Amino acid sequence: MSVVAPRVASMVATHETEAPARSGTLLERAQRVLREVFGYDDFRGDQAQIIERLCAGDDAVVLMPTGGGKSLCYQVPALVREGTGVVISPLIALMHDQVGALEQLGVRAAFLNSTQSIDERRDVERQLLAGELDLIYLAPERLPVAADLLSRTNISLFAIDEAHCVAQWGHDFRPDYLNLSMIAERWPGVPRIALTATATSETRQEIVDRLVLGDAKVFVASFDRPNIQYRVSPKATPKAQLLRLIHEEHAGDAGVVYCLSRKSVENVSEWLRGQGVNALGYHAGMPAETRARHQAKFLREDGVVMVATIAFGMGIDKPDVRFVAHLDLPKSIEGYYQETGRAGRDGLPSTAWLAYGLNDVVQQRRMIAEGEGDAQRKRAQSQHLDAMLALCETVTCRRVQLLAYFGQLSEPCGNCDTCISPPDSWDGTIAAQKLLSTVLRLDRERNGQAFGAGQLIDILTGKTTEKITQWKHDELSTFGIGKDLGDTEWRGVIRQLLAAGVLAVRGEYGVLALTSEAAPVLRGERQLMFRKEPPKPAGSSGRRSRGEYSGRSGGGSAAAAALTESQREVFERLRAWRAETAKEQGVPAYIVFTDATLAAIAEVKPRQHAQLAAISGVGAAKLERYADDVLDAVADQ
Numbered sequence: 001m002s003v004v005a006p007r008v009a010s011m012v013a014t015h016e017t018e019a020p021a022r023s024g025t026l027l028e029r030a031q032r033v034l035r036e037v038f039g040y041d042d043f044r045g046d047q048a049q050i051i052e053r054l055c056a057g058d059d060a061v062v063l064m065p066t067g068g069g070k071s072l073c074y075q076v077p078a079l080v081r082e083g084t085g086v087v088i089s090p091l092i093a094l095m096h097d098q099v100g101a102l103e104q105l106g107v108r109a110a111f112l113n114s115t116q117s118i119d120e121r122r123d124v125e126r127q128l129l130a131g132e133l134d135l136i137y138l139a140p141e142r143l144p145v146a147a148d149l150l151s152r153t154n155i156s157l158f159a160i161d162e163a164h165c166v167a168q169w170g171h172d173f174r175p176d177y178l179n180l181s182m183i184a185e186r187w188p189g190v191p192r193i194a195l196t197a198t199a200t201s202e203t204r205q206e207i208v209d210r211l212v213l214g215d216a217k218v219f220v221a222s223f224d225r226p227n228i229q230y231r232v233s234p235k236a237t238p239k240a241q242l243l244r245l246i247h248e249e250h251a252g253d254a255g256v257v258y259c260l261s262r263k264s265v266e267n268v269s270e271w272l273r274g275q276g277v278n279a280l281g282y283h284a285g286m287p288a289e290t291r292a293r294h295q296a297k298f299l300r301e302d303g304v305v306m307v308a309t310i311a312f313g314m315g316i317d318k319p320d321v322r323f324v325a326h327l328d329l330p331k332s333i334e335g336y337y338q339e340t341g342r343a344g345r346d347g348l349p350s351t352a353w354l355a356y357g358l359n360d361v362v363q364q365r366r367m368i369a370e371g372e373g374d375a376q377r378k379r380a381q382s383q384h385l386d387a388m389l390a391l392c393e394t395v396t397c398r399r400v401q402l403l404a405y406f407g408q409l410s411e412p413c414g415n416c417d418t419c420i421s422p423p424d425s426w427d428g429t430i431a432a433q434k435l436l437s438t439v440l441r442l443d444r445e446r447n448g449q450a451f452g453a454g455q456l457i458d459i460l461t462g463k464t465t466e467k468i469t470q471w472k473h474d475e476l477s478t479f480g481i482g483k484d485l486g487d488t489e490w491r492g493v494i495r496q497l498l499a500a501g502v503l504a505v506r507g508e509y510g511v512l513a514l515t516s517e518a519a520p521v522l523r524g525e526r527q528l529m530f531r532k533e534p535p536k537p538a539g540s541s542g543r544r545s546r547g548e549y550s551g552r553s554g555g556g557s558a559a560a561a562a563l564t565e566s567q568r569e570v571f572e573r574l575r576a577w578r579a580e581t582a583k584e585q586g587v588p589a590y591i592v593f594t595d596a597t598l599a600a601i602a603e604v605k606p607r608q609h610a611q612l613a614a615i616s617g618v619g620a621a622k623l624e625r626y627a628d629d630v631l632d633a634v635a636d637q
Contacts, residue, residue, distance in 0.1 A: 026055040026080065033079045034072070037105050039597075039619035044069055046219045050193070054157055055080045059192045059216035061163070061207060065223050066197040066341030067319070074159035074193050078135050079107065081191075083156035084128060085135045088143065090162050090174055091314055095137045097299060098317065101591045102135060106621025111137040112146060128153055140165075140176035147186065155190050158183050162314060163194035166210045167203045169380045170334065172314060177210075184212035192216070198223070198337045201407055223337070223406045227344045228352050230398045231417040232391075234492075234534065235357030238327045239268060243275055245325060245353055246305065253322035254298070256342055257307040260328035260363075268327065269307035282308035299588040302579075313339060319346035319590050322558060325353045329360035332384035333391060333405045346596050348558040356392045358453060358495040365498060365505040389499035394418065395425045395531055428530035429521065431485060431493050432502065434460060436518050438478040439503070443513075445476070450511035457482075457490045492533040500528070559595035563602060571602035573633045581629070592626070593617060605634050 030051045034040050043051065046062075047069055053060050054077035064070045078085025089095060095111040102109035110124045110133055127133050129152060138146055160183075165174035183192060194207055194216070208214060233241060242257065257272075259265045262283040272279035278301075280294040298304045299318055306312060324343040330336040336354075344350030368381045387405055394401050397412035397419050404410075412419050438459055442449040449471070458465055459473050462480025473479060482490060494512070497503040502517045520526040560571045575589075575598060582589040593601075597617030606612040609627050613620075 027052045029080050030055060030076050033076050036620045037079065037107060038072065038076075039613075039615075039617045039622065041616065043072075045221050047073060050219055051076050051080075053217060054191050054193055057081075057189075057191050059213055060194075061204070061213055061216045061218045062193060062195045062221075063199050063204065063219065063223075064195065064197065064221040065225055066338070067225070067345035067347065068197075068221055070161075070195045070197070073195065074157060075102070075107070075135065077191075077193075078156050078159075081156035083154035084131070084133045085156045085159060086150065087135060087137045087159045087161060088140050088180060089137050090140060090165055090177075092139050094317070095139075097588060097591065098137060099135075100587045101317070104587070104591050104622065104625075105619055107135065108133050109135040109137070112142060113137075113139055114142075125149060140174060140180060144179060144182070147182070151186070155187060158187065158190055158192045160192065160194045160211065162196060163207045163211065164196040164199050164203055164334070167199075167206045169377060170203055170206075172335075172338070181210060181212050197341055198334050198406070200334070200405070203334070223403055223408055224399065224410060225341060225344065226413065226415065227347050228340060228350050229415050229417075230340070230352045230402065232354045232356050232398070233417075235355040235360065238355040239271055241355055242268075242325055242327065243272070243277070245323065245351070246272075246277060249351065250323045252303045254303055254318065254320055255305045255323040255325065256313065256321060256339070257305060257325045257327060258330070258339055259307060259309060262309060264327065265307050265309055272305060272307065277305055278303055279305045279307055282306055282312040284309065284311040300582065300586075302589070310335065310339065313342050316342050317345070317590075318342075318588065319594050319596075320348075320557070320559075321345065321350070322348075323351040323353065325351075325355075327355055329354070329356055329364055329392070330388055331364065331381070333387050333402065334384070336388060336391075337402065337406075346559065346594055348561075348596070350558075354392070358491045358498075361389065361495050361498040362453070362505050362510045366508075366510050369505065370508070386499075386501065393496055393499050393531060395423050395529075424532040425529050426532050428493055428496070428528045429524070429526075431482070431490075431530075432497060432521050432528050433524070434478060434482050435490070435493060435497070436502070436514060436522055438476065439512055439514055440518075440522070441476055441478060442473075446471070450506065450513060452510050452512060453491060453494045456494070456512065457487055460490060461485075461487065489533050493530065496528075496530050502528075557595045557599070559599040560602070563599060567602045567605075570605065570634055571599055574598045574601060574630070577629060577633045581626075593622070601630060601634060606631065607634075 027048060034043065050060050050062055050073045062070060062073055074085060074087065092113045092115060095113060099109045099111050110127060112121060112124055128136055131154060160180055164170050165172050166177040167173060192213065194211055194213060199207065257268060259268055262285045265281045265283045269279045269281035280297060282291055282294050298306045321343045324340045330339065340352035343352055364385050368378055368385065391398060391401050395418065398416040399413040400410050435456060438456055455467060458468055459476060459479055460482030462483055464474065468474055501515055502521060504513050504515045506513045521528060560568050563571055578589050578592050582592050594617060597615065600615050604611065604615060609623060612618055612627055612630060613623050
């Protein structure tokens with residue numbers, strides 16, 4: 001474990017000798033920690049209020065978007081307050097990198113988990129009891145086991161990360177989180193902070209109730225991630241669309257591709273590798289050592305594309321993920337927001353791209369109908385899906401709709417696909433009546449017959465197929481009455497009727513049936529406005545080039561986009577040095593310095609330690625450790 005750098009040690013040690021006399025004094029000390037340890041000059045948003053509250057010994061619930069600086073909200077108070085901060089983190093695999101990043105800053109941090117040997121655990125326990133740790137990370141399931149040890153420790157605070165995992169009907173529910181209420185019972189005088197990047201008002205209340213945080217102040221930051229461009233493309237050939245996204249906009253960039261099934265993960269990752277993309281797979285069915293190896297490679301190397309199920313991603317701290325793609329429809333907006341939030345943590349332009357089609361709607365509706373759970377659970381799942389479908393089908397700004405789901409008002413962003421290329425809408429009432437009438441006649445006139453989308457479209461467009469002849473569907477009065485629309489347009493009608501809850505999916509074969517919402521449409525009492533389907537489904541990159549969509553010049557790091565040619569040369573030298581340094585230490589490159597910090601160094605070209613120390617992201621420990629190497633790399637050659 002790294003020894004705290006002398007400058008940091010002397011500064012951090014003040015929390016052992018100074019009394020918290022005034023709140024102003026607490027905030028001043030927190031600002032010193034921010035500058036000396038983390039290398040930043042100012043707090044952002046609500047950080048100062050949150051940190052001051054925790055330093056004073058009070059509780060807080062924090063809702064802040066990914067990349068918004070949640071970790072500082074407990075790391076800074078843990079260094080200001082006397083004792084050791086205990087962080088409850090849900091993923092063992094990420095603790096090593098979290099602790100490694102803190103060690104780079106000169107912070108005394110460690111973790112306790114099942115991956116350690118007995119001797120390693122004993123050494124950490126000894127350091128904890130001796131007061132030699134500023135922060136210790138535990139998985140939620142380990143807290144009951146470690147409770148006696150912690151009772152013999154001077155604890156400065158408890159931080160519960162990914163607190164939405166306590167929500168029983170949430171997208172990331174973890175049963176072990178329900179046991180965390182013991183913190184309030186066993187350590188009533190220790191301040192607690194619960195943090196999450198995504199929570200509706202209902203989930204927020206569930207966090208407060210289940211973690212017994214009734215007296216906590218709730219801080220809700222804006223959920224807007226303006227650097228992320230949200231796009232939804234009609235699903236045609238999704239793998240080819242994905243490849244165009246990568247080649248045209250994100251060649252050489254790190255990205256995450258989410259698939260619904262393990263089989264799809266393996267198929268897509270293998271196919272991408274065959275196309276020359278540096279792609280890896282990740283799902284829960286893989287051996288643990290394979291998952292760990294792939295995750296480590298993704299975090300430590302540049303330009304890796306991870307193809308994964310939702311088993312991958314929670315807590316991923318890689319700042320330069322430039323795109324997140326979904327090849328299958330997410331089950332909820334919470335899940336979608338959490339997953340897309342893994343892009344652009346460094347604040348630079350990034351893409352959230354989703355391929356979406358009729359089969360996605362059918363599949364998700366059927367999974368809910370045939371899945372486990374009581375009526376209340378299925379109703380909650382349906383509500384989550386309805387909101388996700390509404391986001392996909394909207395003809396207005398996607399960001400406005402996304403933020404509205406979390407209870408926040410906003411203006412059209414000008415940086416999502418519906419703002420950049422507003423879709424046309426059309427009155428689909430008559431088309432809907434034709435289709436609904438066909439479903440109704442099959443049921444009533446043909447002894448309860450029910451079919452999927454393909455057969456309904458063949459009936460409406462008047463195709464004479466073997467199946468049409470076999471079932472005598474050419475004798476129906478609705479046969480051929482929909483020739484004014486093509487197959488793609490009819491699939492769009494069906495998809496939007498399913499999204500609106502006018503049609504439902506029934507049975508294992510996914511046949512379509514009317515819901516109670518169909519009656520007013522058939523009677524002409526309800527108008528339906530639909531998105532107009534493009535004549536040819538757009539590719540992954542829509543109708544604009546890389547530069548038009550992202551503001552990037554193409555190629556290289558997004559952080560270097562605004563640099564001059566000479567500055568870019570310095571930046572690339574710094575990246576080469578960083579890669580070698582990170583490899584020697586066995587840590588991800590961004591833990592040494594982020595791209596944004598390297599770009600700032602390349603722009604300033606510092607000649608002295610003091611000039612380097614003034615750059616954002618360069619704290620005391622990193623200055624002491626890396627200053628000479630950085631100044632050498634910056635010097636004209």
